Amino acid sequence: MLSLSGVTKQIGGLTAVNNVDLTMSTGQIIGLVGPNGAGKTTLLNIISGMLSPTGGKVTFLNEDITGMSADRICRRGISKTFQIAESFPNLSAEQCVMIGVLFGNTRSPDMRDARAEALEILSFVNFPGEKAGTLTRNLNVVELKRLQLARALASHPKLLLLDELTTGLNPKESSEAVDLIRKIRDGGTSILIIEHVMSVIMGVSNRIVVLDHGEKIADGFPHDVVNNQRVIDTYLGDIDAF
Numbered sequence: 001m002l003s004l005s006g007v008t009k010q011i012g013g014l015t016a017v018n019n020v021d022l023t024m025s026t027g028q029i030i031g032l033v034g035p036n037g038a039g040k041t042t043l044l045n046i047i048s049g050m051l052s053p054t055g056g057k058v059t060f061l062n063e064d065i066t067g068m069s070a071d072r073i074c075r076r077g078i079s080k081t082f083q084i085a086e087s088f089p090n091l092s093a094e095q096c097v098m099i100g101v102l103f104g105n106t107r108s109p110d111m112r113d114a115r116a117e118a119l120e121i122l123s124f125v126n127f128p129g130e131k132a133g134t135l136t137r138n139l140n141v142v143e144l145k146r147l148q149l150a151r152a153l154a155s156h157p158k159l160l161l162l163d164e165l166t167t168g169l170n171p172k173e174s175s176e177a178v179d180l181i182r183k184i185r186d187g188g189t190s191i192l193i194i195e196h197v198m199s200v201i202m203g204v205s206n207r208i209v210v211l212d213h214g215e216k217i218a219d220g221f222p223h224d225v226v227n228n229q230r231v232i233d234t235y236l237g238d239i240d241a242f
C-alpha cells in the first residue's frame with residue numbers, strides 16, 4: 001500500500017533522511033526505530049505531507065503523493081499522531097475528535113452524528129467517558145495520548161503513523177496501548193510506528209526498520225533485526241529498555 005523510493009530530506013546542510021526505500025503491505029505493523037536524530041520523525045512527516053522530501057518518491061495506494069499537502073494526504077487515508085501530545089487547549093475532547101470526524105466525512109456534516117461518532121471513537125481508545133466534555137488543557141498525559149489517537153482515527157485512516165505513542169506511559173498503560181494498536185490493526189488499518197521501547201516494538205511489529213543518520217541500516221523480521229550486529233552496535237547497545 002505504501003512505497004518509498006530513494007526518499008531524501010535535506011535540512012540546511014544536514015541530510016536528515018538519506019535515500020530511504022521502504023515498502024509496506026496492507027494489514028502490516030512496521031516498527032521504525034533508531035537512535036535520537038536518526039530521521040524517524042522526519043520520515044513520518046514526509047509520508048504524512050507535513051514536510052516535502054528534497055528527493056525520491058512516495059506512493060500510496062498506487063498514487064504518487066510526493067510533496068502533496070497534509071490535508072490531501074489525510075483525505076487519501078493517512079493520519080498521524082505527534083510525539084508531543086498536544087491538542088486545541090480550549091476545546092473539549094469530544095469537540096477535538098468531532099473536527100476529525102467532520103473533516104474525514106465527505107457527506108454534508110451532521111453535528112449530532114459527528115458527536116455520536118466522536119464519542120464512539122473515544123470509547124474505542126478507552127478515553128474516560130466522563131471526561132469527553134473536559135477542555136483538553138485540563139487532561140493528563142495519558143488522556144491526551146488517547147485523545148490524539150482518537151483524533152487520528154476519526155478520519156478513518158487506511159494507514160496510521162504513530163510517533164512515540166507510549167512515551168510517558170507506565171508499563172501497564174504501555175501494555176494497554178499495545179493491545180489498542182493490535183485492535184486497530186485487526187480493524188483493517190495498517191500502522192507505521194516509531195517507538196523507543198523495544199518490548200513494545202517487538203510485541204507488535206511484523207517487521208522492523210532501523211534508521212541511523214538518516215539511512216536505513218536494517219529491515220526485516222523482528223528477531224533477525226535485533227540480532228543484526230550493525231543494529232546492536234549502532235542502536236541496541238545504547239538502550240536499556242530492551
Ligand SMILES: Nc1ncnc2c1ncn2[C@@H]1O[C@H](COP(=O)(O)OP(=O)(O)OP(=O)(O)O)[C@@H](O)[C@H]1O
Binds near residue numbers: 011036037038043
Ligand atoms: N526543522 C529542523 N531544522 C533543523 N534540523 C532539523 C529539523 N528537523 C529535524 N532536524 C534534524 O534532522 C535530524 C533528524 O531528526 P528527526 O527528528 O527526524 O530524528 P528522530 O529519529 O525522530 O529523533 P528522536 O528519536 O530524537 O525524535 C536531526 O539531526 C535533527 O536535529
